[in-house]
Amino acid sequence: MPPTLASLVHHSALKLTxxxxxxxxxxxxxxxxxxxxxxxxxxxxxxxxxxxTALQLDAEDPEAMRRYVKRLAGAGVVGLGFAVGVNYDExxxxxxxxxxxxxxxxxxxxxxTPFLAISKAVSAAIAADQYxxxxxxxxxxxxxTKQALTGGPEGLLAALASQVDGWAALYDASGAVVATAPxxxxxxxxxxxxxxxxxxxxxxxxxxxVGGSGTSDNDDxxxxxxxxxxxxxxxxxxxxxxxxxxxxERYAVHSAIALLTLTTERSRSLQAAEQRIGAAVLRMLxxxxxxxxxxxxxxxxxxxxxxxxxxxxxETVAVSSVRIAxxxxxxxxxxxxxxxxxxxxxxxxxALTEVVESAAARSGEAVLVVPERERLVVLAADGGxxxxxxxxxxxxxxxxxxxxxxxxGDEDELVVGVSAPVGPIAAAAAYKQAEQAxxxxxxxxxxxxxxxxxxxxxxxxxxxxxxxRAFADGLLRPLYEHxxxxxxxxxxxxxxxxxxxxxxxxxxxDLGVHRHTLRYxxxxxxxxxGRSLDDPDVRMELWLALKATASAE
Numbered sequence: 001m002p003p004t005l006a007s008l009v010h011h012s013a014l015k016l017t018x019x020x021x022x023x024x025x026x027x028x029x030x031x032x033x034x035x036x037x038x039x040x041x042x043x044x045x046x047x048x049x050x051x052x053t054a055l056q057l058d059a060e061d062p063e064a065m066r067r068y069v070k071r072l073a074g075a076g077v078v079g080l081g082f083a084v085g086v087n088y089d090e091x092x093x094x095x096x097x098x099x100x101x102x103x104x105x106x107x108x109x110x111x112x113t114p115f116l117a118i119s120k121a122v123s124a125a126i127a128a129d130q131y132x133x134x135x136x137x138x139x140x141x142x143x144x145t146k147q148a149l150t151g152g153p154e155g156l157l158a159a160l161a162s163q164v165d166g167w168a169a170l171y172d173a174s175g176a177v178v179a180t181a182p183x184x185x186x187x188x189x190x191x192x193x194x195x196x197x198x199x200x201x202x203x204x205x206x207x208x209x210v211g212g213s214g215t216s217d218n219d220d221x222x223x224x225x226x227x228x229x230x231x232x233x234x235x236x237x238x239x240x241x242x243x244x245x246x247x248x249e250r251y252a253v254h255s256a257i258a259l260l261t262l263t264t265e266r267s268r269s270l271q272a273a274e275q276r277i278g279a280a281v282l283r284m285l286x287x288x289x290x291x292x293x294x295x296x297x298x299x300x301x302x303x304x305x306x307x308x309x310x311x312x313x314x315e316t317v318a319v320s321s322v323r324i325a326x327x328x329x330x331x332x333x334x335x336x337x338x339x340x341x342x343x344x345x346x347x348x349x350x351a352l353t354e355v356v357e358s359a360a361a362r363s364g365e366a367v368l369v370v371p372e373r374e375r376l377v378v379l380a381a382d383g384g385x386x387x388x389x390x391x392x393x394x395x396x397x398x399x400x401x402x403x404x405x406x407x408x409g410d411e412d413e414l415v416v417g418v419s420a421p422v423g424p425i426a427a428a429a430a431y432k433q434a435e436q437a438x439x440x441x442x443x444x445x446x447x448x449x450x451x452x453x454x455x456x457x458x459x460x461x462x463x464x465x466x467x468x469r470a471f472a473d474g475l476l477r478p479l480y481e482h483x484x485x486x487x488x489x490x491x492x493x494x495x496x497x498x499x500x501x502x503x504x505x506x507x508x509x510d511l512g513v514h515r516h517t518l519r520y521x522x523x524x525x526x527x528x529x530g531r532s533l534d535d536p537d538v539r540m541e542l543w544l545a546l547k548a549t550a551s552a553e
Contacts, residue, residue, distance in 0.1 A: 003121070141252070146159075157170060167182060171238070173358045192210065301368050305423075311427065
């Protein structure tokens, strides 16, 4: 504890006597300052015990003393020490009365006690308090280090909460709560997600203070600190207490920040080495060498190859080349995915990496992420948190894009293709599936397509391609030119005949003509196109061409 007026009064060598403000002696004293100025306030910082002999004061003037004491109290002076036997044999009644009215502690200093002795006592007490704080801080650092080594981040948070007599929480890069101590602090920590999001947008290291207004029992003073050494923090620490942190508690928090940074932020060289191992494992899987891949993966990625996994291929495309699909997903993305989508800034592939790795870390599952030229390849457990987070994040981005309906600027947008669940022996096939899903996603104007969706959908949306339309226009142009002369309606007749699978009577009825008229028109179609309608390939091409041109109309 820092020195207080009470501790100075009880100091046996100082012989101080309380003359006013007896109920405010527990206030900490930051310093003891001597000033005989009539107005020392401009030179005060607050928290001082002011020592005077009233050399420049008319201490017997009640009005002057009221003004003097009021200004001292307003400046944060915690007490006034008056030396008797120098200019006054006793403290004038006007000063005593003014101190009582203002509630400012007034101490009588006997002549045999020099001001220097009081200053030394305050200085010694402050030094002793700082030494105790530093000693306690080092003890806290040792305890936090021990817990970090034996109990991981959860043990460290528990030790930190005990040290600060409050609670602590750890957040991942997306702002989601990873761990809290004690457990009851989970709800309080969850309410700070928006504040953590704002903090992570600032360059690291960054910190902020929220709450602490005292308007409710749960209104803690919370310090938020970013963790990490990179451009963008990988996580954040929240520390909630009932009051501002003292010196010892501050040491504990700073130690926790350093230790959590070490445990959550891998070194760049280690990260690069893991990425190289992951790339090697992926190459072996795609080359059909699952056993070699399992050997190289070891404990780092080996668990991924023991159960079905999915391959995810993601790349970026220019905003202007992405069409908003009419059949965009209608499912509602999670709040966490929406928050992550709102916070995207910069490279979409980097943002996706962060989302996937954070989700995997929270669930304790392995995930293999390999940057591959202009794309990103992810190998993740089927049904795991990483695959789910990837889908929710893409849906959140797509929902935001659909609401805006138009994007401007040069930013790139994310496109993701996901394979079906496979085992290590079928990794090459899964990669092809992911690429096929990615291709369909680009064509359909989607951000996220799973391979299973391809079989359940329709091939017709794939016709919305410039090359397909150009082929259809070229194939059917002679028929359209013929119809433009008014010599018949060959295009409509062909469409009706194909839709009725070549049934003359049904197709003729649809058109409202005689079947012999329809037969004549189909012969003209064959003559103009130079193709036989008896060929199933010709009928298929004509039907797809009609569908492609119809979708463009």
